Amino acid sequence: xxxxxxxxxxxxxxxxxxxxxxxxxxxxxxxxxxxxxxxxxxxxxxxxxxxxxxxxxxxxxxxxxxxxxxxxxxxxxxxxxxxxxxxxxxxxxxxxxxxxxxxxxxxxxxxxxxxxxxxxxxxxxxxxxxxxxxxxxxxxxxxxxxxxxxxxxxxxxxxxxxxxxxxxxxxxxxxxxxxxxxxxxxxxxxxxxxxxxxxxxxxxxxxxxxxxx
Amino acid sequence: xxxxxxxxxxxxxxxxxxxxxxxxxxxxxxxxxxxxxxxxxxxxxxxxxxxxxxxxxxxxxxxxxxxxxxxxxxxxxxxxxxxxxxxxxxxxxxxxxxxxxxxxxxxxxxxxxxxxxxxxxxxxxxxxxxxxxxxxxxxxxxxxxxxxxxxxxxxxxxxxxxxxxxxxxxxxxxxxxxxxxxxxxxxxxxxxxxxxxxxxxxxxxxxxxxxxxxxxxxxxxxxxxxxxxxxxxxxxxxxxxxxxxxxxxxxxxxxxxxxxxxxxxxxxxxxxxxxxxxxxxxxxxxxxxxxxxxxxxxxxxxxxxxxxxxxxxxxxxxxxxxxxxxxxxxxxxxxxxxxxxxxxxxxxxxxxxxxxxxxxxxxxxxxxxxxxxxxxxxxxxxxxxxxxxxxxxxxxxxxxxxxxxxxxxxxxxxxxxxxxxxxxxxxxxxxxxxxxxxxxxxxxxxxxxxxxxx
Numbered sequence: 001x002x003x004x005x006x007x008x009x010x011x012x013x014x015x016x017x018x019x020x021x022x023x024x025x026x027x028x029x030x031x032x033x034x035x036x037x038x039x040x041x042x043x044x045x046x047x048x049x050x051x052x053x054x055x056x057x058x059x060x061x062x063x064x065x066x067x068x069x070x071x072x073x074x075x076x077x078x079x080x081x082x083x084x085x086x087x088x089x090x091x092x093x094x095x096x097x098x099x100x101x102x103x104x105x106x107x108x109x110x111x112x113x114x115x116x117x118x119x120x121x122x123x124x125x126x127x128x129x130x131x132x133x134x135x136x137x138x139x140x141x142x143x144x145x146x147x148x149x150x151x152x153x154x155x156x157x158x159x160x161x162x163x164x165x166x167x168x169x170x171x172x173x174x175x176x177x178x179x180x181x182x183x184x185x186x187x188x189x190x191x192x193x194x195x196x197x198x199x200x201x202x203x204x205x206x207x208x209x210x211x212x213x
Numbered sequence: 214x215x216x217x218x219x220x221x222x223x224x225x226x227x228x229x230x231x232x233x234x235x236x237x238x239x240x241x242x243x244x245x246x247x248x249x250x251x252x253x254x255x256x257x258x259x260x261x262x263x264x265x266x267x268x269x270x271x272x273x274x275x276x277x278x279x280x281x282x283x284x285x286x287x288x289x290x291x292x293x294x295x296x297x298x299x300x301x302x303x304x305x306x307x308x309x310x311x312x313x314x315x316x317x318x319x320x321x322x323x324x325x326x327x328x329x330x331x332x333x334x335x336x337x338x339x340x341x342x343x344x345x346x347x348x349x350x351x352x353x354x355x356x357x358x359x360x361x362x363x364x365x366x367x368x369x370x371x372x373x374x375x376x377x378x379x380x381x382x383x384x385x386x387x388x389x390x391x392x393x394x395x396x397x398x399x400x401x402x403x404x405x406x407x408x409x410x411x412x413x414x415x416x417x418x419x420x421x422x423x424x425x426x427x428x429x430x431x432x433x434x435x436x437x438x439x440x441x442x443x444x445x446x447x448x449x450x451x452x453x454x455x456x457x458x459x460x461x462x463x464x465x466x467x468x469x470x471x472x473x474x475x476x477x478x479x480x481x482x483x484x485x486x487x488x489x490x491x492x493x494x495x496x497x498x499x500x501x502x503x504x505x506x507x508x509x510x511x512x513x514x515x516x517x518x519x520x521x522x523x524x525x526x527x528x529x530x531x532x533x534x535x536x537x538x539x540x541x542x543x544x545x546x547x548x549x550x551x552x553x554x555x556x557x558x559x560x561x562x563x564x565x566x567x568x569x570x571x572x573x574x575x576x577x578x579x580x581x582x583x584x585x586x587x588x589x590x591x592x593x594x595x596x597x598x599x600x601x602x603x604x605x606x607x608x609x610x611x612x613x614x615x616x617x618x619x620x621x622x623x624x625x626x627x628x629x630x631x632x633x634x635x636x637x638x639x640x641x642x643x644x645x646x647x648x649x650x651x652x653x654x655x656x657x658x659x660x661x662x663x664x665x666x667x
Contacts, residue, residue, distance in 0.1 A: 141457070156480055
C-alpha cells in the first residue's frame with residue numbers, strides 16, 4: 001500500500017514537472033507576461049492535491065490541454081482587446097472627461113486634526129485647477145470630512161477648514177472662488193468604518209463634486 | 214392722605230389675594246389632584262455633599278392592592294419598579310433583590326402591621342411600603358418610608374392621578390423621598406434629548422431622564438446634531454443638514470412647531486443656551502473662519518464673541534451667564550478656554566492631554582469635558598479656576614459628550630463600553646454609580662438634560 005502511494009506521488013511529481021516545463025516553454029512563445037506567474041500557480045496546485053495522486057495526474061493532463069486551448073484563444077482574442085483598449089484610450093484622450101473623472105475620483109487627504117494641504121497633494125490640486133481653467137463653466141463643491149475622533153462639532157469646523165483650505169489653494173492658482181462652494185460633513189460621512197489609522201486616514205479627506213458642467 | 218392709604222391698602226389686599234390665588238393654583242397643579250402628607254421627619258439621612266457616599270440599602274416590596282377587584286394587577290410590581298430604578302439611578306440607595314425578602318403575606322403597609330425584624334435581618338436599612346387602588350381611570354397610591362432599625366416612619370404620602378400618568382406620579386414621589394432624606398429634590402422629573410441613529414439617519418429624540426417615554430422629534434432623514442434644551446425645558450435647538458448646509462432650528466417641545474433660527478452661509482452649529490433662555494451662542498463661519506457669535510432667539514447677531522485664526526466651537530455658559538467656556542485649537546490642538554464676557558479676557562483652562570473637547574458647565578460650577586488619552590476618550594470634571602481635576606470614566610471604551618443634570622448633581626454621557634454602539638449613561642457628579650439608561654437600536658449620542666416642562 002505504502003509503496004503504491006510513493007509510486008503515485010512520484011508519478012505526480014514527474015507529470016507535474018513535465019507539465020511545468022511544457023507550459024513554460026509554450027508560454028514563452030505566446031507572451032512574456034505569464035511566464036513568471038503561471039508556473040508558481042501550477043506548482044502550488046500540485047502540492048495541494050498530492051493525496052489523490054492518480055486522479056490529479058489525470059486532471060493535470062486535462063488542465064494542460066485546457067491551458068493550451070486558452071493560450072490559443074488568447075492569441076485570437078488579443079486583437080479584440082487591443083481594439084477596445086484603443087477605443088477607450090481615445091475616449092480618455094478627451095481632456096474634459098479625463099480631468100472631470102479624476103477631479104471627482106481623487107480626494108485630497110489630511111493629517112489628524114490638521115487642515116493644511118500636504119505637499120504630495122499639490123499636483124492633484126494643480127491638475128484640478130487646470131481642468132477648471134480649461135472648462136470655465138464648471139462649478140464644483142468641495143466636501144470636507146474628518147475621522148470619527150473628537151466631537152462632531154469640532155469636526156464640522158475642522159471639515160469646513162479642510163474644504164476652505166483646498167478652495168484657497170485652487171483660488172491661488174487663479175480659479176474664481178465663486179465657482180467653488182464648500183461644505184463640511186464633519187465625521188458624518190466616513191468612507192471606512194474601522195477604528196484604526198487605516199480607516200481614519202481614508203476619512204480625513206476633501207471630496208470634489210462637479211455641480212455644473 | 215387717608216384715601217391714599219385706603220387705596221394702597223385695598224391694592225395691597227388685591228395683590229395679596231391675586232398672589233394667594235396664583236399660589237393656590239400652582240399648589241393645585243403641582244400636587245396633581247390630591248396629596249396628603251403624613252409625618253415627615255426633618256433629619257437629613259444622606260449628606261450628598263460628601264465626596265463619596267455609602268449607598269443605603271432599601272427594600273421596596275410589591276405594592277398591595279387596597280381595593281376589592283384589581284383591574285391592574287401589573288401595577289403591583291411596576292409601580293415599585295419605577296421608584297426602585299429611581300433609587301438605584303440616584304446613587305444614594307442600593308435597592309435589595311426582591312428574592313431575598315422573607316416577609317409573610319399577611320403583613321400590611323402600616324407601621325403596626327410590619328415586622329421590622331423581617332427586614333433588618335436581610336440587611337435593609339430603609340423600607341418603602343406602598344399600596345394602590347384603581348378607581349375608574351384614576352390611580353390612588355399610598356407610600357410610606359420607614360427606618361427599619363427604629364421602626365419610625367420617615368415619609369408618607371397619598372396621591373391620586375390618572376392611571377396613564379403612573380410613571381410621572383412615581384417619579385414625583387421618588388423626588389420627594391430624596392428631598393426628605395437629602396434636603397434636595399431628586400432628578401426624576403427631568404428630560405433628556407439625544408441624537409439617535411436607529412432609523413439609519415441621525416435624528417433628535419426626547420425621553421425621560423431614565424430613558425423611558427422615548428419620542429422621536431425630527432423626521433428629516435438627513436443629519437441632525439447637537440440638541441440643547443432650554444433652561445426651562447420648553448424649547449430645543451439643534452443643527453440639521455438642509456440642502457447640503459447646516460441650519461440651526463428651534464423646536465417648541467410643547468407646541469411641536471419648528472422655526473429656522475440661523476442658516477447663514479457656511480456653518481451654523483453647536484449652539485448653547487445662555488442661562489436666561491433668551492440668547493444663544495453658536496459657531497458661524499461668515500467671517501471665513503469658525504468663530505462664536507451671540508444671537509437672540511430670532512437669530513439676530515448681537516455680538517461676535519471670539520475672533521481668532523483657529524477653530525472656536527462648543528460654547529457653554531457659567532450658571533450666572535457671565536462667562537463662557539469653549540473649545541479652540543488656537544494653541545495647535547483642541548483645548549478648553551474660558552471667555553469672561555464682561556472683560557473679554559480669554560484664559561486657557563485645560564493643559565493636560567492634547568485633545569480636550571465638549572465642555573459643559575454645571576449649575577454647581579464644575580466643568581465636565583471629554584479628553585483623549587491613549588486613543589480613548591474619557592470624561593473629566595474641573596473647576597473653572599483650573600483646579601480639582603477629577604476623572605469620571607476610565608478603562609471602559611470611549612466616553613464622550615458629557616452634560617449635567619439641571620441641578621448639577623448628575624452627569625450624562627454617551628459611551629460604547631458595552632461594545633459597538635453608543636448608549637447614554639448617567640452617573641453621580643463624582644463618577645460613582647454609572648448606569649446605562651438608553652437601550653435603543655443603533656447609537657444614542659449627545660445627551661442634553663433639562664428641567665421637565667409642565
